[in-house]
Amino acid sequence: MGVRALPFSMGDRSPAILGAAASGRFFSLDAQAGRPVAVVALGALDPQAAAGLLERLRAAAPLFQAAGVDLAPLAPASLEFTGRFAADPAARDDLLYVTAGAGVELAHVDGAAAGVLIDRSGRVVDVIALDEATDIAAWLSASAPRVWAEPSQVRASTAPVLMIPNIASPQLCRALIDHFEASPHEAGVMASFKDGGAYAKLDEDKKKRRDTELTAGMPLYGEIMEVLAKRVIPEIKRAFQTDMAFADRVLIARYDDTGGYFKRHRDNAAPHTAFREFAISLNLNTHEYEGGEILFPEYDDHRYNPPAGGAVVFSASLLHEAAPVTRGSRYVLLSFLGSAAAQATLDAWVEGQKAIAS
Numbered sequence: 001m002g003v004r005a006l007p008f009s010m011g012d013r014s015p016a017i018l019g020a021a022a023s024g025r026f027f028s029l030d031a032q033a034g035r036p037v038a039v040v041a042l043g044a045l046d047p048q049a050a051a052g053l054l055e056r057l058r059a060a061a062p063l064f065q066a067a068g069v070d071l072a073p074l075a076p077a078s079l080e081f082t083g084r085f086a087a088d089p090a091a092r093d094d095l096l097y098v099t100a101g102a103g104v105e106l107a108h109v110d111g112a113a114a115g116v117l118i119d120r121s122g123r124v125v126d127v128i129a130l131d132e133a134t135d136i137a138a139w140l141s142a143s144a145p146r147v148w149a150e151p152s153q154v155r156a157s158t159a160p161v162l163m164i165p166n167i168a169s170p171q172l173c174r175a176l177i178d179h180f181e182a183s184p185h186e187a188g189v190m191a192s193f194k195d196g197g198a199y200a201k202l203d204e205d206k207k208k209r210r211d212t213e214l215t216a217g218m219p220l221y222g223e224i225m226e227v228l229a230k231r232v233i234p235e236i237k238r239a240f241q242t243d244m245a246f247a248d249r250v251l252i253a254r255y256d257d258t259g260g261y262f263k264r265h266r267d268n269a270a271p272h273t274a275f276r277e278f279a280i281s282l283n284l285n286t287h288e289y290e291g292g293e294i295l296f297p298e299y300d301d302h303r304y305n306p307p308a309g310g311a312v313v314f315s316a317s318l319l320h321e322a323a324p325v326t327r328g329s330r331y332v333l334l335s336f337l338g339s340a341a342a343q344a345t346l347d348a349w350v351e352g353q354k355a356i357a358s
Contacts, residue, residue, distance in 0.1 A: 007102040015102035022092040036147035037070040044108035047084035067144035074105040119147045159296035165310035167231040173284040180252040185212040214250040248336035261324040267316035275346035276316040276336040289328030
């Protein structure tokens with residue numbers, strides 16, 4: 001993508017943005033919540049170049065409308081910009097002068113204005129350099145599907161799960177798949193307990209998939225920890241008012257159409273897994289396979305299947321299953337999250353087992 005000057009990365013939440021047009025129209029990203037928006041930073045350009053890009057954006061307005069994406073051109077509230085656009089009647093309402101936004105209005109890519117696509121939850125989905133060679137229609141065609149929302153439905157029930165889209169970029173998803181294929185992997189086992197002892201149980205009647213573990217020091221491990229810390233744990237806090245403090249092991253798994261599945265189970269049923277509070281299942285290649293959805297049969301018969309780069313997060317105590325993959329291979333990143341209190345519970349259990357063994 002080249003040299004960037006951005007106060008965020010793709011997958012992050014955008015900084016709060018406040019602005020107002022000369023007409024008095026007010027804009028805030030918080031009030032925008034619930035609708036995707038493309039913000040275009042004009043502040044890195046000289047005012048004359050900014051005026052040219054603003055005209056192109058106005059011409060492309062029907063494309064944004066058709067894609068279900070609002071458009072918010074941003075400019076610094078400087079005399080240079082306000083003076084240049086004072087005589088532009090259209091700019092009185094469509095050009096937003098930013099009063100707060102962590103410098104988003106100055107964001108650029110290689111000196112070109114940054115076009116930033118933000119989803120309905122305020123998460124940055126894509127960033128592009130908007131220069132004279134940029135095909136705005138092609139950009140929208142490629143990126144808008146990542147902020148598409150399924151048609152509204154009336155539902156009588158739903159499982160208490162959190163669906164988080166756009167937390168991992170397509171590049172990171174592909175890197176994780178490549179890491180899996182380049183690494184030793186083995187049949188997935190289940191955490192089991194018998195006669196006072198914990199052990200790993202292989203039972204392909206219950207679970208059939210291939211796993212490889214990401215551990216500290218491995219490529220991509222640090223990036224995944226950052227994704228969990230910056231893009232998953234804050235969402236759990238926002239939705240469930242619970243603070244997570246650590247992640248259990250991190251797995252990359254592959255469910256194949258030779259019978260990949262995991263039948264009904266709970267992720268914290270054994271004494272040595274009781275510390276698990278939330279499970280995360282991050283899809284890496286949705287739409288490249290069929291089947292493989294997650295079901296929560298205690299609540300409904302819906303099949304939960306976030307888009308690639310999106311995750312479903314749920315309490316580890318919920319009964320769930322991964323449906324069989326019927327075509328292709330489903331790649332997924334898996335982990336478990338817990339609070340400081342859960343970590344203390346695990347530490348106490350481990351110390352108790354050591355005492356019994358001695």
